[in-house]
Amino acid sequence: MLQVNDIEVRVGARLLLSPVSFQVTPGDRIGLVGRNGAGKTTLTKILSGEALPAGGTVTRSGQLGYLPQDPRSGDPEQISRDRILGARGLDETMRRMRKAEETMASAAGVRRDEAMAAYTRAEASFVAAGGYAAESEAARIASNLGLPDRVVSQPLKTLSGGQRRRIELARILFSHADTLLLDEPTNHLDHDSILWLRSYLQGFSGGLIVISHDTELLDAVVNKVFHLDANRSVLDIYSMNWKRYLLQRETDEKRRRRELANAERKATQLMAQADKMRAKATKAVAAQNMARRAEKLMAGVEGERVSDQVAKIRFPEPAPCGKTPLRGYDLSRSYGSLEVFTAVDLAIDKGSKVVILGLNGAGKTTMLRILAGIDEASSGRVELGHGARIGYYAQEHETLDVNRSVLDNMVSASPNLNDTDVRKVLGSFLFTGDDVEKPARVLSGGEKTRLALAMLVVSAANVLLLDEPTNNLDPASRAEVLNAIRTYAGAVVLVTHDPGAVEALEPDRVLVLPDGVEDLWSDDYAELIDLA
Structure with a gap:
C-alpha cells in the first residue's frame, strides 16, 4: 500500500505538481495520465523511492514492484532466467546448485561428496522457497510476454532493448509485489502479450498505478484515473473507470465553461456599477467594495482548461545524395x-x-x-x-x-x-x-x-x-x-x-x-x- 501526504513535485524551479494527498490500496487499479512532460514518470519515481519529493511524504507498506521506462538494472553477464527468479531470491540458490553440479561432474572422492552435500542443502532451500513450482511460474510468465526458453537462457547483455524490458516486466510480475508501478508496460509487447497482460492486470488483487498511452489497456484494467494536468500543476482524481472518466472530464469542462461565462458576466456588471459609483465621492467606499466582490467572484471560479501544447515535428529537408546512399x-x-x-x-x-x-x-x-x-x-x-x-x-x-x-x-x-x-x-x-x-x-x-x-x-x-x-x-x-x-x-x-x-x-x-x-x-x- 502507498500513503501519500501533501507531496509536491518540482524539477528545479519548475512546479510539476501542487501538494496532493492520496492512497493506493489493494484493488485500486489506477491509470496515471497526462501529456508528455507533465511529470507522470517523475511522480512514479518518487512513489517508488527512486526520487524525493520537494515536500510531503510517501509511506510504503508491503513489497513494491516498479517498472521504469528505461530499465538498466541487473548484471549484464547474468542469465536472464536468473534475473527473473532473483525477484524472490531464488537465483542465488540456483547458482549454488549449478556450481555443485559442475563440481560433482568433474571431481572425485571427498571433494565430490562435499559437492553432493552442498547440492542437497541448496536444493532443500530451493524447494522450501517453492523453487520448482516457482521456476515453472516464471517460465510461464516469460513465455506469455514473448520470451521463450531460448531467450531467457541467454545473458542479459545479448538481449535487445525490447527483450531486456520484458525480462524486467516478467521479474516484477513474478515478484508477487503488493503494489505495482508500471510505466508504459506494453512497450515492445506483441499483440498476444498485450492481451495476456491486460488479463493479468484485470485479475491483480494488489494496488496498481499504470502509465500508458494504450487506451485499450486503460479501458480494460483501470477503476480509477489520476489526471496530471500540466497547465494547472494539479492531480485530478476520478474514482471511476476509463470510459466514465472520459465522459466526466467532458462534463466537467462544459461546467467550467458555463461557470466562467456566468462569473465573467456578473463581474462585468459589478465593475460597470462600481465605475458609475466612483463618480460620486459619497459612494467611493461602496464602489470599492463592489470591485472587490467582482474580483472575488472571478477568483473563485476555475478557468477553462488550457489545451495541451503539442510539439511541431517535421523531419529535415534531406541533403542531396547519390542514387543509393x-x-x-x-x-x-x-x-x-x-x-x-x-x-x-x-x-x-x-x-x-x-x-x-x-x-x-x-x-x-x-x-x-x-x-x-x-x-x-x-x-x-x-x-x-x-x-x-x-x-x-x-x-x-x-x-x-x-x-x-x-x-x-x-x-x-x-x-x-x-x-x-x-x-x-x-x-x-x-x-x-x-x-x-x-x-x-x-x-x-x-x-x-x-x-x-x-x-x-x-x-x-x-x-x-x-x-x-x-x-x-x-x-x-x-x-x-x-x-x-x-x-x-x-x-x-x-x-x-x-x-x-x-x-x-x-x-x-x-x-x-x-x-x-x-x-x-x-x-x-x-x-x-x-x-x-
Whole structure:
C-alpha cells in the first residue's frame, strides 16, 4: 500500500505538481495520465523511492514492484532466467546448485561428496522457497510476454532493448509485489502479450498505478484515473473507470465553461456599477467594495482548461545524395554460438521507404545499429553512398548524452546552427526557458523522444533509421510523428510494432528478419507488424 501526504513535485524551479494527498490500496487499479512532460514518470519515481519529493511524504507498506521506462538494472553477464527468479531470491540458490553440479561432474572422492552435500542443502532451500513450482511460474510468465526458453537462457547483455524490458516486466510480475508501478508496460509487447497482460492486470488483487498511452489497456484494467494536468500543476482524481472518466472530464469542462461565462458576466456588471459609483465621492467606499466582490467572484471560479501544447515535428529537408546512399553486404550477427541473422543483403535507394519486420529477438534493432555504424556486424560490411547522411533514432535513446543538457545535446547535433536557431527548434519541441538547461537524464521517456527527434530535425539527414519512434508518446505527439514520417522526402528504414507508423510510411519494400528476405511491400505482411 502507498500513503501519500501533501507531496509536491518540482524539477528545479519548475512546479510539476501542487501538494496532493492520496492512497493506493489493494484493488485500486489506477491509470496515471497526462501529456508528455507533465511529470507522470517523475511522480512514479518518487512513489517508488527512486526520487524525493520537494515536500510531503510517501509511506510504503508491503513489497513494491516498479517498472521504469528505461530499465538498466541487473548484471549484464547474468542469465536472464536468473534475473527473473532473483525477484524472490531464488537465483542465488540456483547458482549454488549449478556450481555443485559442475563440481560433482568433474571431481572425485571427498571433494565430490562435499559437492553432493552442498547440492542437497541448496536444493532443500530451493524447494522450501517453492523453487520448482516457482521456476515453472516464471517460465510461464516469460513465455506469455514473448520470451521463450531460448531467450531467457541467454545473458542479459545479448538481449535487445525490447527483450531486456520484458525480462524486467516478467521479474516484477513474478515478484508477487503488493503494489505495482508500471510505466508504459506494453512497450515492445506483441499483440498476444498485450492481451495476456491486460488479463493479468484485470485479475491483480494488489494496488496498481499504470502509465500508458494504450487506451485499450486503460479501458480494460483501470477503476480509477489520476489526471496530471500540466497547465494547472494539479492531480485530478476520478474514482471511476476509463470510459466514465472520459465522459466526466467532458462534463466537467462544459461546467467550467458555463461557470466562467456566468462569473465573467456578473463581474462585468459589478465593475460597470462600481465605475458609475466612483463618480460620486459619497459612494467611493461602496464602489470599492463592489470591485472587490467582482474580483472575488472571478477568483473563485476555475478557468477553462488550457489545451495541451503539442510539439511541431517535421523531419529535415534531406541533403542531396547519390542514387543509393546506403548498402549492406552479406551482413551477419551472432553472439557466441547464437546466430541472430546471417547473410543479409539490402540496398536503400534515395527516397525509398523500407520497414523491417520479424518476431521479437529477430535482430531488427541490431540491424539498425549496424546500418547506423554504432555496432559492427559479425561478418559483411556496410557501405555509404555519395553524399549519404545518416540520422538514427534509437528506441532506448542511446543517442542522447544523458550527462549533458538538452541544449548541449542539440548543439552537438547541429554545429552549424547558432544558439538562437537551436533554441527556436527546441521551442517547437516544447523545450523552453530553463527546460533547455536540464540534463537529459532527468527527462521522461516522452521528453527524451522529443529531444531525440529534435536532433534528427537539425541533422539534414537523407536516410533516417527509426527504431520504434512512436513509443512513449501521447496520442497528439504520436500523430505529429506519423505526419512527419508521411511527409519526409528522404529514405526511411523503420522498425516498429505500430501499424499506424507503417501506414504513414507507405513502404516500398519489407525486410523480414532473421531470414533476411527482402520483398516488395504488400498488405500480406501487415499481420507481422503486431508481432514485431
